[in-house]
Amino acid sequence: MRLFFSFTSPFARKVRICLRELGLAGTVDEILINPWTDEKLRAINPLAKVPTLVSNDGQVIFESGVICDFLDEEARSHGKIDRRLFPIAGPSRWRALQLQALADGIMTATGRLFADQQRPENERSDFVMNRQADAVTAGLAALNDQIDILNADLPGIGEISVASALEYLAFRWPDEKQFPLPANLAAWRETIGQRPAMVETRFYLPK
Template sequence: MMQLYYSPTSPFSRKVRVVLRELQLEKQISEILIDPWTDEALRAHNPLAKVPTLILDDGMAVFESAVICDYLDQVAKSAGLSGGVIPENGSARLNALKWQGLADGMMAATGRLFADSNRAEQDRCEDVMERQAQAITSGIEAIIDGLAGLRTEDAHLGTWSVLVALYYIDFRWPDRRFDIPVRVRDWMAVMSERPSFVETVFHLPHAGD
């Protein structure tokens, strides 16, 4: 059985976990919760020691969430489990990958800003923090403008990526530092009722995890 190393606070982990459920692959993959900062088992498979990391049946390690999602999409299509989350070609494929790229950038900016905000004041770089904050704000604006292309029906990899990115902002900034308008939140609320989101909600590691 394939193994997926993940962290409950990682948006890239959540994206993969959402996708594997949408592809109906959750019974084929054992999900292993770890601390990527301390778990040597992860570094043994992934020299970057980052989550998510997928271990295939033959022992090969696959890392970076976009690569893992692409692989899982091909597995599901080959097995006839679903129509996949990545369109096969043309503008539809490019559109899905474009939204994934935007969302991944927002996730990275959110994580970086959160980490920098928790540093001692003398260790912060205000210019870098402002750049990360602007990336998040601009990303939200792009989502607002393109929301019609992220319909609830016919959701694709870009759809799931954007949703995870938006919920990650809320997870790291529960005081609503970043303004996500009501119509976007209404869309988020509808999509978050799906089992793939209910089962992968962000949370801090619990004692004993």
């Protein structure tokens, strides 16, 4: 399999964390790419976005949640791991998917807000920027309300998504003054951040 990714994409990082948690890292060729300029990506994904996965049979899969779900099934079918990142059914499944949706929304809002802040002042929209900032702030509050269900020792897709979102905030605003984390959420991020899958996939700017 081939995974097209960039080091600054939180969604690509989420997939790369899942690869390692599932024991599949050695089965996937991780290809660093610039999705803004490399036309090879658009040739296989009409949206030209990372992450994009090409399976062994040539199937092209994109959108991080879909890719992670596919990898979860792939790991199970090849006996790579006993646990699932995606619960099969019932309340636990919906909790996991809702956590993923919340974390993905935080990552989207973070990315858009950061991009807008890089624009010249006369090209920014205060309304749009405030809306994105409000989404991040409210999202963090919602995560903090659920801190008791976040498992840092055996993370599923919800926790992996949350970890990627929290570290993406710290990557974009290293002083963490714009979006300070509640103490419990910061401690949780510190704990899960020590997992090998997190350490091996850290964000960094291309040189």
